[in-house]
Amino acid sequence: NPTRTALQDCLAALEGGTHGVCFASGLAAVDTVVRTLSPGDHVVCGDDVYGGTYRLFTTVFAKVGIRFSFVDLSDPDVEIPEGTKLVWAETPTNPLLKTTDIQSLADKAHAVGALLAVDNTFATPVFQRPLSMGADIVLHSTTKYLGGHSDVVGGALITSNDALAEQFTTLQNSVGAVPGPWDCFLTLRGIKTLAVRMARHDENAKALVAWMRERDDVAKVIYPGFGGMVSFVLKGDLDAAVRFVKATKIFILAESLGGVESLIELPAIMTHASVPPDVRASIGIDDGLIRLSVGIEHIDDQREDLEQAFAAAKG
Numbered sequence: 001n002p003t004r005t006a007l008q009d010c011l012a013a014l015e016g017g018t019h020g021v022c023f024a025s026g027l028a029a030v031d032t033v034v035r036t037l038s039p040g041d042h043v044v045c046g047d048d049v050y051g052g053t054y055r056l057f058t059t060v061f062a063k064v065g066i067r068f069s070f071v072d073l074s075d076p077d078v079e080i081p082e083g084t085k086l087v088w089a090e091t092p093t094n095p096l097l098k099t100t101d102i103q104s105l106a107d108k109a110h111a112v113g114a115l116l117a118v119d120n121t122f123a124t125p126v127f128q129r130p131l132s133m134g135a136d137i138v139l140h141s142t143t144k145y146l147g148g149h150s151d152v153v154g155g156a157l158i159t160s161n162d163a164l165a166e167q168f169t170t171l172q173n174s175v176g177a178v179p180g181p182w183d184c185f186l187t188l189r190g191i192k193t194l195a196v197r198m199a200r201h202d203e204n205a206k207a208l209v210a211w212m213r214e215r216d217d218v219a220k221v222i223y224p225g226f227g228g229m230v231s232f233v234l235k236g237d238l239d240a241a242v243r244f245v246k247a248t249k250i251f252i253l254a255e256s257l258g259g260v261e262s263l264i265e266l267p268a269i270m271t272h273a274s275v276p277p278d279v280r281a282s283i284g285i286d287d288g289l290i291r292l293s294v295g296i297e298h299i300d301d302q303r304e305d306l307e308q309a310f311a312a313a314k315g
């Protein structure tokens with residue numbers, strides 16, 4: 001399909017790769033990468049990856065004999081064991097927004113003959129281009145910032161490795177999780193404003209972070225220093241956090257992220273509900289952790305909305 005080809009070429013150019021391969025969803029793109037492996041192969045994966053990625057790895061692929069270990073890839077001393085076939089990194093991570101030194105991780109992966117895949121959904125190529133730092137594969141859920149308007153679902157893989165691109169294209173054709181031409185058109189149209197949208201997401205997020213860091217009702221603000229994703233821990237219990245997310249009007253209560261409109265969610269009971277509670281606790285996803293996808297509305301409207309939610313959370 002020519003519209004899909006246009007999108008694939010556009011994404012490859014944005015990430016500085018030679019091949020782009022598009023799918024019907026971000027998860028279909030994740031699925032495709034793991035399908036290049038064989039039973040018995042070992043994958044080292046970040047420990048707070050997107051909940052759906054975690055579920056796909058631990059339920060669907062663990063069952064067919066692919067082995068996964070979950071480690072903190074943001075730890076500069078992390079070791080990649082001999083025999084690893086694939087390292088799966090998300091940076092910044094979701095929802096704790098931890099960052100990884102991609103170049104150093106790529107060197108460690110390559111030293112044991114493993115490939116490095118980086119899920120670049122949160123950063124977008126505006127803030128980070130993993131292929132230029134040694135990654136072999138870049139993944140996007142184009143559902144998020146690339147599409148940018150919460151009206152299309154899609155995914156993509158970008159690489160400069162010809163052999164990998166050949167495998168991805170064969171799987172795209174054999175498995176059939178392809179995007180339709182209309183989806184590709186909407187994504188291409190979204191990408192036309194990616195740079196200006198990201199600048200505004202970044203500007204608004206930085207202003208909200210500075211404002212929240214001064215507040216007594218916030219225990220912690222988590223922000224990687226760029227982009228539109230902000231997480232914070234509200235003081236109080238889960239009920240207070242639920243009151244908070246129910247009170248906002250500009251920040252719509254919903255999963256997903258990266259659209260022009262602001263979204264708010266509670267990872268413990270929404271995006272990361274499929275991660276077992278003990279695992280959540282061990283990696284620091286508190287019950288009071290609230291994730292914001294800061295949109296491009298006027299900053300005064302965003303601040304006013306959160307201000308009244310802080311009041312509502314007090315009950």
Ligand SMILES: *Cc1c(COP(=O)(O)O)cnc(C)c1O
Binds near residue numbers: 050121155
């Ligand atoms: C949403 C998301 C995915 C999955 O993408 P879908 O398009 O929803 O299937 C993968 N990784 C990250 C970081 C995401 O936010």
